[in-house]
Amino acid sequence: FYSLLLHHPSDLIFIGFRFHDILTxxxxxxxxxxxxxxxxxxxxxxxMILIVHGFVNWVLVTFAFGLFSKDGSIASYKFLIxxxxxxxxxxxxxxxxxxxxxxxxxxxxxxxLHYFLFYAKRxxxxxxxxxxxxxxxxxxxxxxxxxxxxVFLFGVRQKLSIKVLKIMIFxxxxxxxxSFTQTVVEDKITGASKGSYMARNFDTLNGIAVTLxxxxxxxxxxQAYQKFASENTFDIVTPLNTDRGQTNGVLILAYSTGIxxxxxxxxxxxxxxxxxxxxxxxxxxxxxxxxxxxxFYSPFVWMFTLSGLMSIRxxxxxxxxx
Numbered sequence: 001f002y003s004l005l006l007h008h009p010s011d012l013i014f015i016g017f018r019f020h021d022i023l024t025x026x027x028x029x030x031x032x033x034x035x036x037x038x039x040x041x042x043x044x045x046x047x048m049i050l051i052v053h054g055f056v057n058w059v060l061v062t063f064a065f066g067l068f069s070k071d072g073s074i075a076s077y078k079f080l081i082x083x084x085x086x087x088x089x090x091x092x093x094x095x096x097x098x099x100x101x102x103x104x105x106x107x108x109x110x111x112x113l114h115y116f117l118f119y120a121k122r123x124x125x126x127x128x129x130x131x132x133x134x135x136x137x138x139x140x141x142x143x144x145x146x147x148x149x150x151v152f153l154f155g156v157r158q159k160l161s162i163k164v165l166k167i168m169i170f171x172x173x174x175x176x177x178x179s180f181t182q183t184v185v186e187d188k189i190t191g192a193s194k195g196s197y198m199a200r201n202f203d204t205l206n207g208i209a210v211t212l213x214x215x216x217x218x219x220x221x222x223q224a225y226q227k228f229a230s231e232n233t234f235d236i237v238t239p240l241n242t243d244r245g246q247t248n249g250v251l252i253l254a255y256s257t258g259i260x261x262x263x264x265x266x267x268x269x270x271x272x273x274x275x276x277x278x279x280x281x282x283x284x285x286x287x288x289x290x291x292x293x294x295x296f297y298s299p300f301v302w303m304f305t306l307s308g309l310m311s312i313r314x315x316x317x318x319x320x321x322x
Contacts, residue, residue, distance in 0.1 A: 002261065003219050014220035018297055022198065025302035033312065039274070044120055047112040051125065054132050057082050061093045095135035101146035106141025107289040109133045113145060114285060117152050117277055140292045144285050146181050149174060151281055182248040200247055200292060202238045207251030217258030222246075225255065249290035250295070269301075271308035 003015050004110035032039060061084030083096055109132045133145045148311040153174065210218065210228050218224045222245060228234070230243040246252050254262040270283045286304065290296045 003217070003257070006216060006219070011219040011221045014222070018220055021297045021299050022302055022306070024299040025306050028299070028303055029306055029310070040119065042120075043115060047108070047115060047129075048125065050097060050108050051112060051128050051132055053081070053108070055128075055133075055200050057084065057097055058093065058095040058135055060084070061095075065093070089137045092135070092137075094137045097132075102136035102138045103140060103293055104295065106133055106136045106138040106144075107286075107293065107295070108285060109136065110141060110144050110148070110220055110285050110289065113148055114278075114282060117148060119275070129282040140289060142181050144288050146178060147284065148281065151278070171254045198238060198240055199244065200235055202240055202242065203244070203247045204251065204291075205236050206232075206234060206242075207248050207255060209236070211251060211255040211259065211262075215257060215259045216260070217256055225252075226311065245294070245306050247292065247294055249294045249296035249301075250287060251291075252294055253290075265296075265305055268308035273307040273310065273312070274304055 003011060003018075060082055065084060065086065078157070080213040081098065083098065083100065084093060085096070088094070095105065096102040097108070099105045099108075109129050113126060113129040113133065116122045116129055130145060130149075133141050137144075206229055210225060210233075213234075225246055226243075229246070232242045234240075236242075250262075250266075253265060257265070266287070269278060269286060272279070272282070275282045284303065290301065295301060
C-alpha cells in the first residue's frame with residue numbers, strides 16, 4: 001500500500017509479485033502456528049534432500065556433462081532437476097544443486113550447516129553441508145561457513161575439556177580451510193573471478209547512491225533502477241558495462257521500499273523466531289548472503305522476516321513450546 005501511494009501505477013504488477021512473496025511466506029508461518037508440525041524434522045528432511053541432490057548433481061556435471069548439456073558450453077538442464085555450467089573454477093565444476101547459480105545454493109547449505117551444527121547436532125550432515133559449500137566455490141558461502149566454524153569451535157558455551165578437545169581435532173583442518181578461503185577471496189578480488197567482484201562492487205556503490213538519493217524508495221519496478229544503472233547516473237568509475245540489474249538484495253530492499261521500511265524489515269529479520277539461538281550469527285549468514293544475491297524478497301527469506309514481526313513464540317527447534 002505504501003508503494004501504491006508513492007509510485008506510478010506501472011508498478012502494480014511488481015507490487016503483485018511482492019504481495020505473492022509475502023503471502024506465500026505468511027501462509028507457511030500460518031500453517032506452522034495452526035497445525036504445529038515438527039519444524040525441526042521437516043527442515044531436517046528438506047535440507048538433507050537438498051544436500052544429497054547437490055552431490056548427485058555435481059557428480060553428473062563433473063563426469064557426464066555431455067549428457068545434460070544442450071550446447072556443451074553454457075548453463076543447462078536435464079529432466080528439469082539437474083543444473084550445471086561448463087566453466088570450472090580451481091579445476092572443478094562448481095556445485096549449484098537445484099539453483100541457477102552456486103551463490104544461491106550456498107545460502108541453503110549455510111542454513112543447513114547452521115542447523116546441523118547448532119541445533120540437530122548431526123556431525124555427519126554438518127560435514128556433508130560443509131563439503132557441499134566448498135564445492136560451490138562461492139566466496140560468500142565459504143567466508144560465511146568459516147565464520148560458523150569459528151563460532152562452533154570457540155564461541156559455544158561448553159566444558160573447557162570439550163572445547164580443548166574440539167580445538168585439537170579441528171585446528172589443523174581449520175588452518176588449511178582458512179588458507180583455502182583466503183585463496184578463494186583473492187581469486188575473487190584480483191584473480192580470474194575479479195569481473196564478478198567488480199560487478200558487485202558497482203552494484204553496491206550504485207545501490208547506495210540510489211538509496212541515498214531516493215530515501216523514500218523508487219518502487220518495485222526494476223526498470224526504475226535499471227535507468228540509474230545503465231546511465232551510470234552517479235558517475236561511478238568502472239570498466240564494466242553498467243547496463244545491468246542489481247545483485248545486492250539488501251540494497252534492493254532499501255531503494256525499493258525506502259530507508260525506513262528497510263530498517264524495520266532488517267530489525268524484524270534479526271528478531272526472527274525460527275532459529276532462536278545464535279541470532280547474531282544467523283542474521284549475519286542471511287544478510288551476508290543477501291548482499292550478493294537479489295533474494296531478499298523471496299518467500300524463504302520473508303518467512304524469517306515475518307516471524308520477527310510476530311509477537312509469538314514458534315514451536316521451534318529447541319525444546320521450548322509455543
